[in-house]
Amino acid sequence: MADHSRPVTGYPQPLNPHPPSSAFPYHRPLPRANPRATFLRRLTAIFIATFVILGAIILITWLALRPRRPHFRVDSLSLSKFTLSTNSSTLLTGNWDLRFTVRNPNHKLTIYYDAMAASLYYKGESISDTSVPPFVLGTREETAAKATFAAVSRYVDRWVVEGINWEKTVRGSVNFNVRMAGWVRFRAGAWRGRRRFMRVYCGELPVKVSGKGGTLVGGPRRCVVRL
Structure with a gap:
């Protein structure tokens, strides 16, 4: 026979508990790159690299030939x-x-x-x-x-x-x-x-x-x- 004189020590477990907030983390969508801006950056980088390489070749050739004034x-x-x-x-x-x-x-x-x-x-x-x-x-x-x-x-x-x-x-x-x-x-x-x-x-x-x-x-x- 149950002893009804004992104090209650807890609460009953909820039937449908909500899942913790960390169970489904929210990810902000990454911004999509602008294809035109990417192309322009790459094209600019190619032009700069080509200019630097040609300038270095001309300078090396000029120094190797050592031109002197007439x-x-x-x-x-x-x-x-x-x-x-x-x-x-x-x-x-x-x-x-x-x-x-x-x-x-x-x-x-x-x-x-x-x-x-x-x-x-x-x-x-x-x-x-x-x-x-x-x-x-x-x-x-x-x-x-x-x-x-x-x-x-x-x-x-x-x-x-x-x-x-x-x-x-x-x-x-x-x-x-x-x-x-x-x-x-x-x-x-x-x-x-x-x-x-x-x-x-x-x-x-x-x-x-x-x-x-x-x-x-x-x-x-x-x-x-x-x-």
Whole structure:
């Protein structure tokens, strides 16, 4: 016979207990990748990698060939039909015949010269302009070239006339300057370097003037070349 005097010590187990919340975890759906954005990223990466590889190849080739600047040397500068007018207008007339040598010091590179513009100056005053035809120099080659400048009754500032007359009287010679500029290309076999702009400066060319003519004194002069 059951003892009804004993206290109740528990509750009855639920008939249908709810499962724990961890039994069915919730997963947020992953965002879908944009195919177009993925393609653009990959394409950009390919372009960057290709650019870096090509740049490295060009740099290594350039360093291996070790391109050097060409050498320019003035051999002679002769003056003829030279006159100065110091009347009401300051006029200058004369012909300058420049002879120079160009040398390619490179062992592996051929240099291609486009037509170069050449100018004759007295100090900062331009006297005459001309051009030098295109030419090619193979490895370790040199060639002779020339440029002829002409001025016929060209107006110049009075300080030019006074400066030339002072140099003729005091020093016996007049210093002229020549500047040349043009595009050059370096090539070795199938490899072609990019075109580069070249500047040549042949300064302080002393011409001994006697009457209406004159010649370069002091021997050949090296020019400064910049690329």
